[in-house]
Amino acid sequence: MSEHTKNLTLKIWRQKSARDEGHFETYQANNISPEMSFLEMLDVINEELIHKGVEPITMDHDCREGICGACGLVINGRPHGPRERTTTCQLHMRSFRDGDTITIEPFRAKAFPVIKDLMIDRGSMERIIAAGGFITAPTGSPRDANALPVPKTCADLAMDAASCIGCGACVAACPNASAMLFLSAKVSQLGLLPQGQPERLTRVRDMIAQMDAEQFGACTNFAECEAVCPKGVKLEHIARMNRDFIKSAILYRPPQASAGGA
């Protein structure tokens, strides 16, 4: 293993706090095993920094299995690094060559303020979900499978949308810092299934209103988001959300102060 280790130069964004100006700092990563994941490589750097008495680099991570959506760095100008459909934690050092210089930056958007170093606050995405990315009907305990028949094609399409892990790479990649791909996945995963139908038009309206309130940008159809999405969420979902928005603009009924019923 040791004969294949790599020496790398890292240019990493350091920022003490949300108020700090921030700057790039250069670090040397020596004897890096190609079997290490990108985050493990940063762990090694942090160990060294701690030994030197330097404040370690703060980055977000949780499951390290590519499903939680917590990790996310812009590596050499691409969110989640050079590999397609791969999260930062699933990126391995074999994707880099000995002697490479790697630039590591946080996801950048007005709606993603930097908390510290490479860690950002993605609360804006949580608030978009809270604005309507759910169904209000109490669903109780899990039902029997197939109690509510859904055709395979619809289930698959809904699952494609539901595979969004909410990492924010789409926002990071978008030249407008737009969250349309994230939003469209969250709108579609419910809009494609029967349970999502009753609130379909209020959902899209409320979630888009929240997206605008969070100061995400607007979509200009660059398709950058689709290219970097680690879960392969498709632009098709954005089009579906746009269709739902048009229907909502025509058919929306504001909630009544005095609800109907018996």
Added chain:
Amino acid sequence: MPILDMTLARDGKVYFWTSSVGRKLLMAITGFAFVAFVTIHALGNLTAYMGGSAMNAYAAFLQGMAHGGGIWVFRFVMLAIFLIHATTAISLTLDNWAARPKGYREKKPQAANWASRSMRYTAIILAAFIICHLLHLTVGWRVIAPGFAHGDAYGNFVRGFQSWPISMFYIIANLCLGLHIWHGIWSFSQTLGWAHPRYDALRRFLAAVWSLLVICVNISYPIAVLSGLLK
């Protein structure tokens, strides 16, 4: 959840015009109206190849629609479309710039092409071109259109394109137009939600062929005049 309640943007107001997607829809629809206009405009001018009298008759027909009122109604509609397209574009662009106050040191475009990335710049060139084009062949401003004669559309057209600088400006503006509507036509279909795996390749193809057709026809005019085919 008091904190959530405070941050949620639920005001119950109709917000179509202020919403980003609503503005995008307005921009898409007005943009497509421009594409339809520029296509008909390019094809209508093919009458130039049928001779001066054919083109002048076509021009006279346009001028005389609804006893001369039609063209003014049309001009005001086009002006309204232009204003909607421009204001939505500017307000969305400002929002988009504000959405990323601090940029990246390194950023590699993955899917964005030349056309999509140059939309804002081609837009400015096209706005300038539209003003020049109106001054040149509609108003007949003497500085750029010497010898302009009202009622002689064909003569103005030939005299205009006999000038090399003017012809070059038209050709460059049309290349910008091609880039702009190439992304624009595709973008229009996406914003209106016309996406489906069965038609996605077709949408891209149609946008490319359509924009290529428009600019080939348009660029043929200055080339035909400069080469002496039309005189």
